[in-house]
Amino acid sequence: MQRVGVFVCWCGTNIAGTxxxxxxAEALKSEPGVVFSANYQYMCSQxxxxxxxxxxxxxxxxxxxxxxxxxxxxxxxxxxxxxxAGLNPYMVExxxxxxxxxxxxxxxxxxxxxxxxxxxxxxxxxxxNAPLTPGxxxxxxxxxxxxxxxxxIQTALDIADAGFPVDIVEKKPTIGGKMAQLDKTFPTLDxxxxxxxxxxxxxxxxxxxxxxxxxxxxxxxxxxGNFDVTIKKNARYVKEDVCTGCGACVxxxxxxxxxxxxxxxxxxxxxxxxxxxxxxPKVATIDPNxxxxxxxxxxxxxxxxxxxxxxxxxxxxxxxxEKYGAIVVATGFNPISMDKFDEYAYNxxxxxxxxxxxxxxTNAAGPSAGKLLxxxxxxxxxxxxxxxxxxxxxxxxxxxxxxxxxxxxxMYTAKHAMLTRDKYPDTEVYVFYIxxxxxxxxxxxxxxxxxxxxxxxxxxxxVGKVVPEGDKLKVQASDLIANKQLHIDADLxxxxxxxEPDKSARPLATMLTASMDTNDFxxxxxxxxxxxxxxxxxVFLSGACQGPKDIPETVSQAGAAASKVIGLLAxxxxxxxxxxxxxxxxxxxxxxxxxxxxxxxxxxxEDKEFRMPDRTTKVRRVAVVNxxxxxxxxxxxxTCPSGAMDLKGFANLQIMAEVDAICK
Amino acid sequence: xxxxxxxxxxxxxSELLSNGTVSCVLxxxxxxxxxxxxxxxxxxxxxxxxxxxxxDFCGANFSKYLVNKTAKLEGKILVFLKPCxxxxxxxxxxxxxxxxxxxxxxxxxxxxxxxIAKVKAISGDGIAAIGSNGDKLxxxxxxxxxxxxxxxxxxxxxxxxxxxxxxxxxxxxxxxxEGDVTQSNRFDEVARLEAMTPDERFAFWxxxxxxxxxxxxxxxxxxxxxxxxxxxxxxxxxxxxKSPANSFEEKLFHIIRAYHVAGRCTDCGECSRVCPQNIPxxxxxxxFIKDMNEFYGEYQAGAEVGSxxxxxxYTTEDLEPGEVFNRGENNA
Numbered sequence: 001m002q003r004v005g006v007f008v009c010w011c012g013t014n015i016a017g018t019x020x021x022x023x024x025a026e027a028l029k030s031e032p033g034v035v036f037s038a039n040y041q042y043m044c045s046q047x048x049x050x051x052x053x054x055x056x057x058x059x060x061x062x063x064x065x066x067x068x069x070x071x072x073x074x075x076x077x078x079x080x081x082x083x084x085a086g087l088n089p090y091m092v093e094x095x096x097x098x099x100x101x102x103x104x105x106x107x108x109x110x111x112x113x114x115x116x117x118x119x120x121x122x123x124x125x126x127x128x129n130a131p132l133t134p135g136x137x138x139x140x141x142x143x144x145x146x147x148x149x150x151x152x153i154q155t156a157l158d159i160a161d162a163g164f165p166v167d168i169v170e171k172k173p174t175i176g177g178k179m180a181q182l183d184k185t186f187p188t189l190d191x192x193x194x195x196x197x198x199x200x201x202x203x204x205x206x207x208x209x210x211x212x213x214x215x216x217x218x219x220x221x222x223x224x225g226n227f228d229v230t231i232k233k234n235a236r237y238v239k240e241d242v243c244t245g246c247g248a249c250v251x252x253x254x255x256x257x258x259x260x261x262x263x264x265x266x267x268x269x270x271x272x273x274x275x276x277x278x279x280x281p282k283v284a285t286i287d288p289n290x291x292x293x294x295x296x297x298x299x300x301x302x303x304x305x306x307x308x309x310x311x312x313x314x315x316x317x318x319x320x321x322e323k324y325g326a327i328v329v330a331t332g333f334n335p336i337s338m339d340k341f342d343e344y345a346y347n348x349x350x351x352x353x354x355x356x357x358x359x360x361x362t363n364a365a366g367p368s369a370g371k372l373l374x375x376x377x378x379x380x381x382x383x384x385x386x387x388x389x390x391x392x393x394x395x396x397x398x399x400x401x402x403x404x405x406x407x408x409x410x411m412y413t414a415k416h417a418m419l420t421r422d423k424y425p426d427t428e429v430y431v432f433y434i435x436x437x438x439x440x441x442x443x444x445x446x447x448x449x450x451x452x453x454x455x456x457x458x459x460x461x462x463v464g465k466v467v468p469e470g471d472k473l474k475v476q477a478s479d480l481i482a483n484k485q486l487h488i489d490a491d492l493x494x495x496x497x498x499x500e501p502d503k504s505a506r507p508l509a510t511m512l513t514a515s516m517d518t519n520d521f522x523x524x525x526x527x528x529x530x531x532x533x534x535x536x537x538x539v540f541l542s543g544a545c546q547g548p549k550d551i552p553e554t555v556s557q558a559g560a561a562a563s564k565v566i567g568l569l570a571x572x573x574x575x576x577x578x579x580x581x582x583x584x585x586x587x588x589x590x591x592x593x594x595x596x597x598x599x600x601x602x603x604x605x606e607d608k609e610f611r612m613p614d615r616t617t618k619v620r621r622v623a624v625v626n627x628x629x630x631x632x633x634x635x636x637x638x639t640c641p642s643g644a645m646d647l648k649g650f651a652n653l654q655i656m657a658e659v660d661a662i663c664k
Numbered sequence: 665x666x667x668x669x670x671x672x673x674x675x676x677x678s679e680l681l682s683n684g685t686v687s688c689v690l691x692x693x694x695x696x697x698x699x700x701x702x703x704x705x706x707x708x709x710x711x712x713x714x715x716x717x718x719x720d721f722c723g724a725n726f727s728k729y730l731v732n733k734t735a736k737l738e739g740k741i742l743v744f745l746k747p748c749x750x751x752x753x754x755x756x757x758x759x760x761x762x763x764x765x766x767x768x769x770x771x772x773x774x775x776x777x778x779x780i781a782k783v784k785a786i787s788g789d790g791i792a793a794i795g796s797n798g799d800k801l802x803x804x805x806x807x808x809x810x811x812x813x814x815x816x817x818x819x820x821x822x823x824x825x826x827x828x829x830x831x832x833x834x835x836x837x838x839x840x841x842e843g844d845v846t847q848s849n850r851f852d853e854v855a856r857l858e859a860m861t862p863d864e865r866f867a868f869w870x871x872x873x874x875x876x877x878x879x880x881x882x883x884x885x886x887x888x889x890x891x892x893x894x895x896x897x898x899x900x901x902x903x904x905x906k907s908p909a910n911s912f913e914e915k916l917f918h919i920i921r922a923y924h925v926a927g928r929c930t931d932c933g934e935c936s937r938v939c940p941q942n943i944p945x946x947x948x949x950x951x952f953i954k955d956m957n958e959f960y961g962e963y964q965a966g967a968e969v970g971s972x973x974x975x976x977x978y979t980t981e982d983l984e985p986g987e988v989f990n991r992g993e994n995n996a
Contacts, residue, residue: 507980510980586892586893587891587892587898588892589759589891590759590760591759591761592759592760593759596972596976596977597977618735621760641891641928642892642893643891643895643898643901644892
């Protein structure tokens with residue numbers, strides 16, 4: 001029989017506000033095996049931990065139950081406490097009476113009753129606990145960064161500078177991401193290309209960094225320190241190591257009317273293309289859906305003009321297997337589709353554009369060479385209406401928009417408005433907003449300058465309708481402060497479209513077993529204390545894949561993620577989790593179900609001789625678990641038809657004992 | 665009436681025994697009654713001639729017997745497999761339950777087997793002998809002077825009326841012609857149960873399962889129930905011999921068993937065939953099969969060796985668990 005100690009935490013008023021902690025400690029005193037029961041204001045504090053250590057020694061405890069917050073929060077803390085007092089750390093059980101009890105109940109009576117039941121379940125389990133010892137696993141000292149935007153670039157550079165090899169996988173033909181498409185950046189108005197392209201060159205020249213552009217991750221196996229990743233290098237029909245990026249092919253390609261993705265379809269590119277002049281790698285790519293040679297076998301002009309002989313129409317997709325110790329997700333964002341926002345006439349008029357399109361229009365390398373001209377007729381617009389929160393903070397329109405604030409739009413709209421007024425003082429600029437949100441260093445000053453110095457007309461209220469009429473856009477809007485309807489004849493309407501995670505993020509999260517929120521943003525291990533780690537060990541988050549972010553925030557998070565990766569890769573061995581599966585060979589049927597579902601390949605089979613009751617020998621096929629590879633996910637234990645597979649620390653009998661204690 | 669005769673099977677078995685291809689034959693043997701055919705191991709031509717039987721009551725699926733027999737017996741075993749049996753055969757191979765090299769499988773055609781309960785419903789008890797004559801069964805009872813003649817189609821077992829396949833998915837040698845997967849209405853009865861209210865459905869199963877005497881025949885005959893140590897026989901499982909809190913709790917045995925074989929059940933129907941209380945146990949399994957087909961696409965356990973059942977494989981197209989929940993809510 002165990003000697004169990006119970007420690008009930010108040011967590012200030014977090015628990016004690018809805019749970020009678022004294023009553024819980026008292027009620028649990030008489031549970032089987034319990035020899036000591038106490039309560040304290042903050043169990044995780046030094047004083048609380050000392051109390052646990054003393055009780056372990058004084059009452060010769062063989063197991064402890066801490067009724068406190070989620071084990072995700074402080075299980076590790078209390079395991080260390082137990083170990084410091086000479087108790088095996090796996091003789092600690094946590095009853096979560098905060099997140100799963102006090103926080104979700106309002107009534108003291110029901111809260112207390114449930115806390116007691118949860119405590120009983122934990123006691124029932126700890127009575128069946130056995131001391132466990134963790135094993136060790138090696139660390140592959142190489143990191144994978146998925147996404148080559150500014151987030152991925154910064155993370156890769158920081159990791160590589162610390163001396164660890166890094167691979168960047170980017171699905172587009174070049175790294176650079178969204179930032180490469182921007183014109184100037186708030187609040188300092190320095191040009192995006194001027195600060196980004198040197199970093200892109202650094203990446204290309206770094207001897208520790210490999211770039212897999214035009215590639216995607218197709219399979220991820222393994223676990224922290226030992227990920228096994230398959231990367232699909234899409235055929236670009238150009239030999240990357242031979243192409244010099246001279247651009248002769250791009251010039252001569254006869255298929256010139258393909259919408260240019262980099263300029264958001266506002267101009268055209270040929271079937272063979274280099275996305276932009278500073279692309280890294282600066283290598284041409286053939287669009288297989290547009291190339292006449294690939295589609296019909298007729299043409300071959302690029303191959304003829306290529307002095308380097310880099311064109312290869314027979315190139316195939318290539319699959320690369322590589323091992324990594326850590327994976328950083330930096331898949332970034334996209335503006336949402338405007339298709340469902342008919343009220344703004346985005347699909348009816350070329351002169352209704354998104355803010356990202358506006359960036360391209362004002363960019364010197366953009367379709368109009370930096371001159372702000374209307375896409376429809378190339379004339380200079382004299383009245384511009386900016387509409388904020390298009391699809392953001394949109395509680396009532398969840399089907400077409402997003403409930404969250406996209407965070408960056410207030411600032412870039414202020415930037416657009418200011419730059420327009422600066423360059424074209426004869427232009428009237430309106431900004432319609434719900435609220436202007438400008439927290440951040442020098443952000444509010446920036447916005448005020450737009451209003452006060454540049455005379456941008458900020459109107460609190462939303463645009464109800466945009467109707468193209470002749471060469472004008474009739475904008476109907478409300479001014480909430482003046483309490484009147486406005487009718488503006490605009491030449492250009494710019495929509496600050498909400499941003500959403502890239503579509504590739506969801507399948508990637510599935511591969512990584514990393515969790516996501518309902519908006520498909522990756523969830524962090526702890527929103528405040530572990531913001532760049534995903535709950536899946538060894539998977540880290542960088543940039544807008546975790547939530548809307550501007551460039552300064554993205555870069556700082558990218559650096560933070562890199563430092564976490566460096567911390568992991570600097571270790572030679574990782575202490576494993578002793579809560580691994582083990583197979584009872586007397587019950588094992590050898591059916592292979594467990595090996596089939598094991599995501600880590602931890603299960604093998606061997607033929608073993610068994611002595612039968614009738615003194616004959618029988619050879620049976622039985623499962624064997626490699627504890628160094630097993631991550632204790634438990635998939636095998638629930639799949640095993642004969643119940644032979646069990647999980648240490650979470651044995652079927654322990655779980656059943658918990659259920660019984662709850663149902664008693 | 666079967667297309668293949670006892671004599672043909674006997675000749676095939678004798679030939680394979682005599683030429684040394686196999687060292688024994690797993691076949692149907694004489695039972696106490698004509699309808700009480702018993703799986704038997706025959707080791708010589710003489711034993712075969714004396715005891716081998718083939719009639720309309722040879723429903724037993726031999727696949728499961730191979731697990732123990734291949735482990736114990738020396739040499740190859742000849743086994744006769746009806747089309748539906750071959751699915752169980754493959755499923756057991758998928759689960760590595762016996763050595764394929766130790767088996768010589770002969771596929772035999774099947775026209776459907778008779779259900780003795782249906783025969784008795786017509787003839788009454790006290791059957792002394794059952795003969796076969798074309799499409800008719802001639803039943804002699806202790807109480808009737810004249811033999812009762814029954815059309816075999818009238819007494820076909822439910823699983824044969826709703827036969828899912830006349831195709832052999834595994835064999836070394838095939839007697840007769842290759843058949844096809846048949847279009848069956850085997851899920852109609854499940855759909856009828858699904859249409860009930862939860863209370864009606866509970867009443868239905870309470871009524872059916874209340875007859876259960878826990879003889880374990882269903883488990884012992886089931887080709888998916890081949891665990892080295894059954895959870896219900898294992899004292900360390902914590903559930904063995906648990907005394908029921910109410911009269912119905914023990915009947916949950918069947919629901920636990922249905923979960924246990926879910927995704928591995930080939931719908932061979934042995935559970936219902938061997939049930940002495942005529943409980944339609946196969947409906948529990950068919951409900952799982954129907955659900956899996958609807959949720960994850962058509963899947964037939966045992967159709968091929970090594971296939972991954974939907975419950976133990978994952979694709980990104982898989983249904984979200986919430987969908988299953990919603991459907992349950994709508995059905996409730």
